Amino acid sequence: MLLEQIQVVCTDRERSIERMTKVCGALTEVKTRLSQAKKVSEAANVVCPEIVKRVFNISRNKVWRDFFVRVAPLEPFVPAFRLPHRAEGKIEAVLETLHRSGKGLSSLAPC
Helix, strand or coil: CHHHHHHHHHHHHHHHHHHHHHHHHHHHHHHHHHHHHHHHHHHHHHHHHHHHHHHCCHHHHHHHHHHHHHHCCCCCEEEEEECCCCCCCCCCCEEEEEECCCCEHHHCCCC
């Protein structure tokens, strides 16, 4: 009877060791993937602002303005993208509406 209990305990111990080995392997894999994800995130934080600056630049706004004026010649307001002047953090292009004179809505005299 005691010998059977010892056998059961030994079998349970072996199973527990196998499970612990699998869990440790999975934990190592999780840590590796988390480290890789952090590297990708850090790289994206460096690259994304540069891409936004390249896509939403002054020359593209000129092309957009030319296109919009041709498509809607009677519209006095023209959409344009503006980039915030922040040194750090997320850079997002903001769509603003400018009068054809180049002034923003806030700088125009009320009607």
